[in-house]
Amino acid sequence: MKQKPIVIGVAGGSGSGKTSVARAIHDHFQGGSIMMIEQDYYYKNQSHLTFEERLKQNYDHPFAFDNDLLIEQMQELMNGRPVEKPVYDYVQHTRSNETVPLEPKDVIILEGILVLEDERLRDLMDIKLFVDTDADLRFIRRLTRDITERGRSLDSVVDQYTTIVRPMHNQFIEPTKRYADVIIPIGGENKVAIDIIIAKIQTILEQKDIL
Secondary structure: OOOOOEEEEEEEOOOOOHHHHHHHHHHHOOOOOEEEEEHHHHEOOOOOOOHHHHHOOOOOOHHHEOHHHHHHHHHHHHOOOOEEEEEEEOOOOEEEEEEEEEOOOOEEEEEOOOOOOOHHHHOOOOEEEEEEOOHHHHHHHHHHHHHHOOOOOHHHHHHHHHHHHHHHHHHHHHHHHHHOOEEEEOOOOOHHHHHHHHHHHHHHHHHOOOO
């Protein structure tokens, strides 16, 4: 590690396409010194709660995330030291006993609904992106994902969206758009925006003599 890595924050509502944008950037530099860290892995450990209590938690609120651990591990990586990334168990709704070893890289993509909400995280970032997608499209994507990938029922997804996801998006996620350097409409389908971001990253890498 010659110098401080480039940190790219990718935020946006659930189902906005932020993961697709982050993966598109990551895949472009595949084989290079790049990694992607998902904020979802840093949900707080809830092993002290009963399963029923875990089900009632608000996972779209800033307090749901262990940002202290995320920031600590980001700083370790930025200082050239490896970390053990936590793993979140979506079935048990708490942190797993497993961890994933991460080695320092020259480019770190930090992706999640609220990565721009915490000023301490923003201060670590060189480029801040917000993926902006219409609410109806975000809901359809979330509905499809939660039913097919997470075994949720239609009623439970709709109920969670109307009572928690939508109000939390309006209160906490949408306002972080003002911190973004670039707002990307539509998400992963916006090839022009992604190409522009990739070109900017390429320029920074060349200036830092990383490539």
